[in-house]
Amino acid sequence: MEENISLPFCKSLFQYQRNKTTPVRVGTLTIGGGAPVSIQSMTTTSTLETEATANQIIRIVETGGELVRITTQGRREAENLKAIKTLLRTKGCDVPLAADVHFNPNAAEVAATLVEKVRINPGNFVGGAKKFRHIEATAEEEAAEVQLIRDRLIPLIHLCKKQGTAIRIGTNHGSLSDRIMSRYGDTPQGMVQSCMEYLRICCEEDFHDIVLSIKSSNTRVMVHTVRLLVATMRREGMHYPLHLGVTEAGSGEDGRLKSVVGIGALLADGIGDTIRVSLTEAPEMEIPVARKLVDYMAQRQNHPTIPPVDAANYYPYEYHKRVSHPVLHVGGEQPATVLTDLRGRVTFAPPLETPDLVLCESSGQILPDHWKEIIRVLPFKETDTAQMTGVVPFFDTHEHKEWLRFKGTCLLQISHPQLTQEVLAELKRKRDTILLLSTQNINATAEQRASFLMLEKEGLTHPVIVNRSYQETSHESLQVKAGADTGLLFLDGFGDGICITAPHHSVSKITTLQFGILQAARVRFSKTEYISCPGCGRTLFDLQKTTAEVQAKTAHLKNLKIAIMGCIVNGIGEMADADYGYVGAGAGRISLYRNRELVKRNIPQANAVEELVQLIKEHGDWTEAKDQIINQ
Ligand code: SF4
Numbered sequence: 001m002e003e004n005i006s007l008p009f010c011k012s013l014f015q016y017q018r019n020k021t022t023p024v025r026v027g028t029l030t031i032g033g034g035a036p037v038s039i040q041s042m043t044t045t046s047t048l049e050t051e052a053t054a055n056q057i058i059r060i061v062e063t064g065g066e067l068v069r070i071t072t073q074g075r076r077e078a079e080n081l082k083a084i085k086t087l088l089r090t091k092g093c094d095v096p097l098a099a100d101v102h103f104n105p106n107a108a109e110v111a112a113t114l115v116e117k118v119r120i121n122p123g124n125f126v127g128g129a130k131k132f133r134h135i136e137a138t139a140e141e142e143a144a145e146v147q148l149i150r151d152r153l154i155p156l157i158h159l160c161k162k163q164g165t166a167i168r169i170g171t172n173h174g175s176l177s178d179r180i181m182s183r184y185g186d187t188p189q190g191m192v193q194s195c196m197e198y199l200r201i202c203c204e205e206d207f208h209d210i211v212l213s214i215k216s217s218n219t220r221v222m223v224h225t226v227r228l229l230v231a232t233m234r235r236e237g238m239h240y241p242l243h244l245g246v247t248e249a250g251s252g253e254d255g256r257l258k259s260v261v262g263i264g265a266l267l268a269d270g271i272g273d274t275i276r277v278s279l280t281e282a283p284e285m286e287i288p289v290a291r292k293l294v295d296y297m298a299q300r301q302n303h304p305t306i307p308p309v310d311a312a313n314y315y316p317y318e319y320h321k322r323v324s325h326p327v328l329h330v331g332g333e334q335p336a337t338v339l340t341d342l343r344g345r346v347t348f349a350p351p352l353e354t355p356d357l358v359l360c361e362s363s364g365q366i367l368p369d370h371w372k373e374i375i376r377v378l379p380f381k382e383t384d385t386a387q388m389t390g391v392v393p394f395f396d397t398h399e400h401k402e403w404l405r406f407k408g409t410c411l412l413q414i415s416h417p418q419l420t421q422e423v424l425a426e427l428k429r430k431r432d433t434i435l436l437l438s439t440q441n442i443n444a445t446a447e448q449r450a451s452f453l454m455l456e457k458e459g460l461t462h463p464v465i466v467n468r469s470y471q472e473t474s475h476e477s478l479q480v481k482a483g484a485d486t487g488l489l490f491l492d493g494f495g496d497g498i499c500i501t502a503p504h505h506s507v508s509k510i511t512t513l514q515f516g517i518l519q520a521a522r523v524r525f526s527k528t529e530y531i532s533c534p535g536c537g538r539t540l541f542d543l544q545k546t547t548a549e550v551q552a553k554t555a556h557l558k559n560l561k562i563a564i565m566g567c568i569v570n571g572i573g574e575m576a577d578a579d580y581g582y583v584g585a586g587a588g589r590i591s592l593y594r595n596r597e598l599v600k601r602n603i604p605q606a607n608a609v610e611e612l613v614q615l616i617k618e619h620g621d622w623t624e625a626k627d628q629i630i631n632q
Helices: 050-062 075-090 105-114 139-163 178-184 188-204 219-235 251-265 283-298 400-405 421-429 446-457 473-489 505-522 543-554 568-574 607-619 624-631
Strands: 024-026 028-033 038-042 068-071 097-101 119-122 166-174 212-216 337-341 357-359 375-379 391-395 408-414 434-439 464-469 495-500 528-530 561-565 582-584 589-594 598-602
Touching: 024 166, 050 068, 050 075, 050 283, 068 075, 075 097, 075 105, 097 105, 097 589, 105 119, 105 139, 119 139, 119 375, 139 166, 139 188, 166 188, 178 408, 188 212, 188 446, 212 219, 219 251, 251 283, 251 473, 251 505, 251 528, 283 607, 337 505, 400 408, 400 505, 408 446, 434 446, 446 464, 446 473, 464 473, 464 568, 473 495, 473 505, 473 624, 495 505, 528 543, 543 561, 543 607, 561 568, 568 582, 582 598, 582 607, 589 607, 598 607
Parallel strands: 038 068, 068 097, 097 119, 119 166, 166 212, 337 357, 337 495, 357 375, 375 391, 391 408, 408 434, 434 464, 464 495, 528 561, 561 582
Antiparallel strands: 024 028, 582 589, 589 598
């Protein structure tokens, strides 16, 4: 079958292949051109502290970092890159360095003579920090601003060409220029236009050592926008390599899940040449997560064949929920379901979160007292639904003959090769079957996406719970694999629920992981959403400590998004869709925001967390923690 040619963002939806990109040399590293996906991080030290910065870079390299970015907000920091690089070379470290400039052309030009790569942000490279003004530009004014960009960018391009320095055009959600924002809004189209405007100037100047990125803390926005960028480039015959990352992902499991869901969804389709997993933790903590993700995705090479399915209705540039009809708690307009697999568990400590359904080995499975209302999914031989309440029969992958004879509501485990004409025809008769979609294919994402496309082609709207099984013993590896395998399916609106089978991990951890993946993919919010930046040389307070303090006070406010951003320069724009923002405004000073509006300016840091709580209360968004516990 011909593949859908309206999908120029990747080579195939069914066979893992990396997109071919132009190779870019960054010191000893090649990005793109078929080189392995490289891993990078960024320093959080002050760039004026030479020893501390060099030591942090060495720690990043020792854990596997292949490129390190350094905050370069001004000329002094740019000039000090020389001392940092010299010290690193003295210590035997030849890792390529990138200057993170954002919006200072003078600093960019100094850095271009000293390090291997310079990152600029098209949202603010010309015009400085955002002012959030609405601009109704005439054609002449628009042309004048584009000319200004050319005037500032072309000298940097010529310098980079002469020095052999690469440029990253790094666009971020929320930090578009006022001109682009006024015309397109903070949309994927706006971000792509912003990036392409700079890229076209580079191409006109015959400069091609370019890496591109479009990042967002919103995984859905990030994935759909990067796909749109790839498609836009391809239409113009461009194939520049891509740097992938989810900004302000936060820390701990939630931070890891956001990154692996977003980055994994793109790597799964062969998009991406270098990645950064941003965490509000020490930067060297990012590297093992990134390494696990890259290695896991690379295993998809030469996976068992997945026969192509008609993808004419698959639109990968924005979110569309697959239409499903509800069966019990699953599908339709209901939030994505969490099914916890209890098979093989005799006793277990109940998780903090309560799943919607539990898959039990037998009717004798003992459940916690407060789980009495939860629907149990039991092997069909153990069920007599006429006699039992709150029970749904379960048909395993080898029990399809029994399912064919069964009448009534049930859960059927199925994998893509089992979606035969006979099964599809029977599904048309049995609307009250919930599908538990599993896979044995190492390219799990592509095979399960093919199943959804096949159901759609057949007009079948049965609710589908995405199931994956893992034998991992490391919890971080489980987070990486489960997030990367399932994320794309939720970001593209396919799944109605999740079930992770992982016998080496506690019921509590698996249940939390399942809720976490759904939240990272933005299909179910079960806890407070934190948008916290990873920190850099611009950070104005102890981010990790403050983030922990804010979390301790607000972790029960599950309908809120709270941003904790290290600086005012990039923080306000990049906290894009947060309800409340805690942003570093100066030494020992914090500004508080509500829906990006400044509400409290420059308050002392010592009271700032309490003031944030007060602000949330004043606007009626506060609930007491004990109420939440009773409701669980
Ligand atoms: S918000 Fe400011 S402090 Fe935080 S990473 Fe971005 S530039 Fe650095």
